[in-house]
Amino acid sequence: MKNTIRIERAIKDMTQADLAEAVGVSRQTINTIESNKYVPSTVLALKIARVFNKPLEEIFMLEDGD
Amino acid sequence: MKNHFLFPYWCRYLGWGLVILHVPLSMLGRSHGMINIMDPQPRDQGIFAGEHLFFISTTLIMSAGLFLVAFAKEKIEDEQIWHIRLDSLRWAIFINYLVLIISLIFIEDVPHMLELNLWVPLIFFIIRFRWVIWRLNQSLKREA
Numbered sequence: 001m002k003n004t005i006r007i008e009r010a011i012k013d014m015t016q017a018d019l020a021e022a023v024g025v026s027r028q029t030i031n032t033i034e035s036n037k038y039v040p041s042t043v044l045a046l047k048i049a050r051v052f053n054k055p056l057e058e059i060f061m062l063e064d065g066d
Numbered sequence: 067m068k069n070h071f072l073f074p075y076w077c078r079y080l081g082w083g084l085v086i087l088h089v090p091l092s093m094l095g096r097s098h099g100m101i102n103i104m105d106p107q108p109r110d111q112g113i114f115a116g117e118h119l120f121f122i123s124t125t126l127i128m129s130a131g132l133f134l135v136a137f138a139k140e141k142i143e144d145e146q147i148w149h150i151r152l153d154s155l156r157w158a159i160f161i162n163y164l165v166l167i168i169s170l171i172f173i174e175d176v177p178h179m180l181e182l183n184l185w186v187p188l189i190f191f192i193i194r195f196r197w198v199i200w201r202l203n204q205s206l207k208r209e210a
Contacts, residue, residue: 024144025142025144025145025146026140026141026142026144026146026147027206028146028199028202028203028206029144029145029146029147031202031205031206031209032146032202032205035205038146038149040145041145044145
């Protein structure tokens with residue numbers, strides 16, 4: 001699963017730490033999600049989408065292998 | 067992530083304290099054992115014998131220490147930490163059973179096998195868990 005968190009953060013001018021605080025996780029977690037090393041739970045994915053005011057599918061997309 | 071019980075963060079330091087305390091205590095126990103070996107009197111037997119109580123208390127101190135270190139909360143206990151915790155536990159159980167089976171086949175020293183079986187899962191869990199977190203922190207530093 002890939003995501004556009006890095007782009008969305010740049011649009012909103014947010015740091016990883018800002019986003020981490022907004023959704024209640026550590027900076028490491030945001031970092032690993034951005035680099036596609038960790039797939040977040042549905043709850044966390046929904047929280048992230050809510051921070052960016054966008055539907056989930058615009059932030060997280062399935063890849064061919066998924 | 068609020069439904070799972072873990073010890074408070076400060077318990078990690080208490081745990082390390084107990085693990086460190088175990089070292090001089092077990093050394094004392096060994097010297098105590100050596101005195102007993104030289105002693106012509108037979109050793110006390112039974113559950114309430116001094117030696118047995120000493121062995122139980124030092125083993126309990128070490129086990130409680132490792133347990134607190136392993137199951138104390140991180141500063142930020144989020145779902146990824148929980149995921150790493152579970153994965154490390156899985157590896158710890160694998161390794162423990164591998165060690166147990168190998169020692170069952172090749173070693174006849176049952177009391178030491180029990181001690182090994184008590185500590186290997188916790189020690190391996192702690193090493194694996196801390197190592198993954200350290201790697202995460204390193205990758206964060208590299209990106210910063």
